[in-house]
Amino acid sequence: MVDDLTWPDTRALDLFGIERPILLAPMAGAGGAALAAAVAEGGGLGAIPCAALAREEAQAEVAAFRARTRAPLNLNFFCHAPPSIDPQRWQAWLARLAPYYAERHVAAPQTMPVATRQPFDAAACAFVEAVRPQVVSFHFGLPPADLLARVRATGAVVIGSATTVREACWLAAHGVDAVIAQGAEAGGHRGMFLTDEVATQVGLFALLPQVVDAVDVPVIAAGGIADGRGIAAAFALGASAVQIGTAYLFCPEATVPAAHRAALRSGGDADTALTNLFSGRPARGIVNRLMREQGPVDPAAPPFPLAGAALAPLRAQDATGDFGALWSGQARALAVELPAAALTRRLAEQAAARLARPGVPPRMI
Amino acid sequence: MVDDLTWPDTRALDLFGIERPILLAPMAGAGGAALAAAVAEGGGLGAIPCAALAREEAQAEVAAFRARTRAPLNLNFFCHAPPSIDPQRWQAWLARLAPYYAERHVAAPQTMPVATRQPFDAAACAFVEAVRPQVVSFHFGLPPADLLARVRATGAVVIGSATTVREACWLAAHGVDAVIAQGAEAGGHRGMFLTDEVATQVGLFALLPQVVDAVDVPVIAAGGIADGRGIAAAFALGASAVQIGTAYLFCPEATVPAAHRAALRSGGDADTALTNLFSGRPARGIVNRLMREQGPVDPAAPPFPLAGAALAPLRAQDATGDFGALWSGQARALAVELPAAALTRRLAEQAAARLARPGVPPRMI
Numbered sequence: 001m002v003d004d005l006t007w008p009d010t011r012a013l014d015l016f017g018i019e020r021p022i023l024l025a026p027m028a029g030a031g032g033a034a035l036a037a038a039v040a041e042g043g044g045l046g047a048i049p050c051a052a053l054a055r056e057e058a059q060a061e062v063a064a065f066r067a068r069t070r071a072p073l074n075l076n077f078f079c080h081a082p083p084s085i086d087p088q089r090w091q092a093w094l095a096r097l098a099p100y101y102a103e104r105h106v107a108a109p110q111t112m113p114v115a116t117r118q119p120f121d122a123a124a125c126a127f128v129e130a131v132r133p134q135v136v137s138f139h140f141g142l143p144p145a146d147l148l149a150r151v152r153a154t155g156a157v158v159i160g161s162a163t164t165v166r167e168a169c170w171l172a173a174h175g176v177d178a179v180i181a182q183g184a185e186a187g188g189h190r191g192m193f194l195t196d197e198v199a200t201q202v203g204l205f206a207l208l209p210q211v212v213d214a215v216d217v218p219v220i221a222a223g224g225i226a227d228g229r230g231i232a233a234a235f236a237l238g239a240s241a242v243q244i245g246t247a248y249l250f251c252p253e254a255t256v257p258a259a260h261r262a263a264l265r266s267g268g269d270a271d272t273a274l275t276n277l278f279s280g281r282p283a284r285g286i287v288n289r290l291m292r293e294q295g296p297v298d299p300a301a302p303p304f305p306l307a308g309a310a311l312a313p314l315r316a317q318d319a320t321g322d323f324g325a326l327w328s329g330q331a332r333a334l335a336v337e338l339p340a341a342a343l344t345r346r347l348a349e350q351a352a353a354r355l356a357r358p359g360v361p362p363r364m365i
Numbered sequence: 366m367v368d369d370l371t372w373p374d375t376r377a378l379d380l381f382g383i384e385r386p387i388l389l390a391p392m393a394g395a396g397g398a399a400l401a402a403a404v405a406e407g408g409g410l411g412a413i414p415c416a417a418l419a420r421e422e423a424q425a426e427v428a429a430f431r432a433r434t435r436a437p438l439n440l441n442f443f444c445h446a447p448p449s450i451d452p453q454r455w456q457a458w459l460a461r462l463a464p465y466y467a468e469r470h471v472a473a474p475q476t477m478p479v480a481t482r483q484p485f486d487a488a489a490c491a492f493v494e495a496v497r498p499q500v501v502s503f504h505f506g507l508p509p510a511d512l513l514a515r516v517r518a519t520g521a522v523v524i525g526s527a528t529t530v531r532e533a534c535w536l537a538a539h540g541v542d543a544v545i546a547q548g549a550e551a552g553g554h555r556g557m558f559l560t561d562e563v564a565t566q567v568g569l570f571a572l573l574p575q576v577v578d579a580v581d582v583p584v585i586a587a588g589g590i591a592d593g594r595g596i597a598a599a600f601a602l603g604a605s606a607v608q609i610g611t612a613y614l615f616c617p618e619a620t621v622p623a624a625h626r627a628a629l630r631s632g633g634d635a636d637t638a639l640t641n642l643f644s645g646r647p648a649r650g651i652v653n654r655l656m657r658e659q660g661p662v663d664p665a666a667p668p669f670p671l672a673g674a675a676l677a678p679l680r681a682q683d684a685t686g687d688f689g690a691l692w693s694g695q696a697r698a699l700a701v702e703l704p705a706a707a708l709t710r711r712l713a714e715q716a717a718a719r720l721a722r723p724g725v726p727p728r729m730i
Binding site for chain 1: 528529530531548549550560562564565566567568569570571572574575578588589590591592594595597598599600601602603634635636637638639652661662694695696698699719720
């Protein structure tokens, strides 16, 4: 494989059996089989986010992916603690949102919310055993040891996300085959699971080399990477691959609501923040009305994922993006609108060119 | 100069007249002439932070630097708006701190505070005209046009810090010769001047390429860079040089109080936060007792730099670091304790080796 010689570190290519060191970030709601298959056709690793899907939906996504390509597939699951619902806290939060319900002429939720995202459980594990994906990735830690052992027994490569060195070491100690170092620049949910402190989250420039030094497994860089320069820089810092999310939201294969897509296209480097208002867990999104008016992080928000249920009536009426999560990383202004396979190839070519440093006298190298 | 061929972009080397593309970050209180001269002897650009110095002190620092080396010198100044002191707000803040004064048996400040850091003014400009440093750098924006014109008339290279693309464009439009892209990972004061929103500050991975794309002048990367990998990554993202602060705090030439030095040595990637408690402006420091108990950012803190005066009685009694700023970037665990000249050479060598990609078959390059 010619490409192998392009990359200073090919451990991730070998581990995942892919041609280009680019992983599609699992993005619930925005990235389904079409996006995953296109990334795979471009030589990267496609991912299907399963946490928010009913089992039949996940089954259909996997089938659609496999109908298009025989490439490796990454199935992503969440490992959060199931939320306990405190009626008082729930009602207090609804009271906070009452002016918005009134303004938009919608009723507040009348019943206690039901979690729409399930942590990885025995049923999900049976699904993995049936589907046998080449890669299984976890967010918010790892599943219990017995379930993890069953996943590993399928032969799947197991990876997890770390937002700190401590989390990376924990993942490595629990046997993951690679660690995703998720810099604070990343869009969507922080993988954090040993800390809940937003203020101390670490930028990728600082996090990545420290994680590389701390673990023996390959490290995948995530957060703020949207072009070939970022990929080259990640390799310079010791990464074996990158995981890219936001840049793929611009692809025609992404399923992004109109308000979200418009916000993404508005550009901007300094208009996102970490917020827990939309789901109950910290995630990076474009600052919108709700974040501005309530402050982006509020400990009173219902626990993950129940905060979302409180906003559901508002989102249903919301063509403006005022009340829905507009997930985005900090580098979205670098993104180009291309089909995902072409984008994957282009990103790899740009990175390879940057790593080869054209223009530098060959004798110096 | 052999080194020139090592770097993909030599504009900063040419602009500053230095051998290695490393700028010492100006660090008030921690980096004086000894540190600056050592960095200069190592081939980098030394800096003397003048904002917190009386004129005679600054004069003495410059003289000490020049007694050691004929290398170029960067004098750094602040451009904040002089604070207006609201007695009510001041007293309210003292009331917040009252339990600490009581616990430590110290008296609260009895008089309204006086700013210990002056913005760049006509007197500072006259100082620059007399000293004629090769480089003048500004934090928190730029001085008024007439003063900036006088600085430029001395022949000095002028640089300024940007924390967003908008700030970078503003600096470029106002005629700076290079822009420092200060990623959110950086220790000490954020250079922010067109925004005061901490939550939307941008990590270097995302900020740097966007700034590079937005301005025509060379861009200096700052924040989270503490070893050669970071320098190589910054070049991959389009930087022409880097500015390093925290890593130099470990040098014997740095003048770091014992509690601060101990905290720096404690390592840790995820134990810093942006805080305005110590000066009134957002800056990154190691989380200590005051930050933990009061929350790191509080809009009630007195305006820069007056917040510091409220803590002065506590700091005087504080061998623990509970009440003083422990400035640090997020990559300090990568630092090594070396004299500053040797560190500068080592950083450049590591970066050059990383950029040359040993191990990759030459035919691929």
